[in-house]
Amino acid sequence: METTYAGAPATYPIAPARRFLRQLGVDTQYVLLGFPLGLLTIVLCMTGFALGLGTMIIWIGVPILAGSLAMSRGFAHLERLRINPVLRRRVPHPRYRTTKATSWIGKMFAPIADGQSWLDLVHGIFRFIPSTIAFCFTFTWWVGALAGLTYPLYDWALPHVPDNQELPELLGFPDTAAVRIVFNLAIGLFFAITLFPVVRGSALLEAQFARGLLSGVGELRRQVAEANAARDVAQEQKAAAVSAEATALRKLERDIHDGPQQRLVRLAMDLGRAEQQFAHDPEAARATVAEALTQTRETLDELRALSRGIAPPILVDRGLQAALTALAGRCTVPVDLDAPVVERLDPAVESAAYFVVAEALTNVAKHSHATEVQVSVQRNATGLLITVADDGVGGASLAKGHGLAGLDDRVKAAGGVLAVESPDGAGTRLTAALPL
Template identity: 35%
Template sequence: MADTAWEALRGKPLRFFASLWPLRTLTYVLSGAVIGALCLVWIPVALVLGAVVAAPALTRPLAALERRRVALLGGPPLPDPHRRPDRPGLIAWLRFRYREAVTWRELAYLGLHATVLLALDVAAVVILAAPILALGSVNLTASRTATDPAAGVSSDGLDVVVGVLVAVLAGLALLVVGFLAIYAVPLAAIAHAKVARLLLAPGPGETVRMLTRSRARLVDAFEVERRRIERDLHDGAQQRLLSLGMMLVGAQLEFDDRPEAARALINQAAEEAKTALAELRELIRGIHPHVLTDLGLPAAVAELADRASVPVTVALDLPRRLPSTVESTAYFVVAEALSNAAKHATATQISVTGGLTSAHLGIEVRDDGVGGADPGGGTGLAGLADRVDAHGGTLTLSSPPGGPTVLRLELPCA
């Protein structure tokens, strides 16, 4: 299966038209025409209401919608290249936004969307509909002529033959034009999405800054994790081993004079050793589970589902092993999502679905909980988003109040 509409159209056109790609491109073009008309109306209103100064704030939702809409043609939504202002307040926010190049690229794109791209979308729809309307007009004219002798058809047989021949040739011409017209919508959609990716996606400098910030946050997160592991070892396994050593020393001292007491201490030491081993295994599993290394992502996610306190259905279609970094990132995203759904969402059912295309791994975790999840509320998703971002992927969360909560992960795995 091709990753994008352009790859599918360029590869095997007949298979392209037998798939869902034509419907997705038509949806993209039709929705683009609607949003283009909205831009045509809203941009002047935004300029007037915002007195030009607040126009970026009023037009930014449309740009955010366009970044998500390109996913209709394959691939993940475009990441938001906007940075967070250094200072609070509306004035500081506006000043910061006006200094960003992406702000002006967004305004340029919305201006194109309201004019050139709107005309492109409308033209593609008209070209697609023209052969159908023309064929209907020809059929309507022919039916009227057949039922109405006064419509101008001569009784002469030669005129009838010529009329039939002209009708057949017109029908063939319409079929050829119609076959060519079906390419209009996919090509218009691909061209529109190309412009959107060119203007709305992060530029090279912005990508470097985003990766730098993500990696800086990852370094901080790894430092926190290192300290947690050190604390767990010090407070858990180390104390267990110290207690084990003291029990063995006591058993050694009691062995000659009080064998029964020594035997009791040895039994306690054996139990302490089992407990310490279990803690070490749990700690290692939190760092990197063995099942993920040995059997891969589907088996590791299935183990997570078995240990979950909420019923979880898993449907992962992965025909081959993925790079270890991809598997590890996807595993911890799913683990965090399952943990959040059980602890915070009061969910009763969770589903984990996903699949692999030639270049991307896509996973969706959906629960029927109460919704209202906030990535900045300490759920651990912000750190996972940085980890995903550092690998060039995207992590999107949809959690309206009342649910459902849907977490989508896209990771490049080429």
């Protein structure tokens, strides 16, 4: 089993027994040291607060109160460092109110207007309560365990009443010394067995009290900020998905209008002409029908190509590597494909990766004037990294109005990021990262 402690440079293995004893030592020193610190902070913080509040009417209490808040902030910072190994995680440091004032008066009023500074002062005044409770339990259990387990070593030095022979005979022991030793050993064994959970619970009681006052508000603010950031990202992904869908529909409509629709119009005209020719020129009618059959096959080929752009069957049936191989084979520019076979990914990720490569190769074939393009698809611990690089004229951009804008929206809709490096005359390198 591996465990990482705060401040450790790397993860290293610790045996369960050693980890158990280490945590017991950490919790014990935390509680035993917390008791005198609690005494010190309650005296200093309470004195400073009472003195500052009492002399506030003559204004001398303002600097005293500000100094008390600054002092409590120092004790709070020390406590945050102490509770890290107890909670087995790093407690975040909250943000304190800052001021732009340059005068000493403005700087003096900054801690008084800061809510976290007052929470630090509250902790300094009331931390003695959980510290005392934790200290009493921890000290009692350690003394009970050590005194009970080592009782046979000092029983001879303790004064005892004259032996009562009836009790030993009743219990089956030869004399009362054995009764005392066994009884105290049993007590020591009880305290030793229950030592870790009691000390651990005492340390957590004191540490969680400190965490709630010293970092709870800061953690809550951070969680709210993260939730807001996640909401913004979700809204951006939603907008990108809507934009990508609209772009794909417009492209599909344009492709159908420019391709199959025109061919179907011509097919209808050819069939109408053949119908008129059958009456007076059957040979011309047959030639027209043959040409119509050719138009039908070409229309079917275009419809199949469009269907591959919507949902390529090879991607669904055989996976991303096979689909990219077929895509590279159809490209008019030679493609050097590096896409190792991996296990099947989420369909949304595979679809997004396929369309990134498909759109990139389409742009390379239409605009880059490249002689070669390299495609790499690699999976790492966090996601899928797709790179498409060509040796063309460059000048590609993700700005609206360019060919890659819709691709950028599609990648964002999948939760990924897209980057393009395309200096003029130096080729284009497109990189997309998709989360798994």
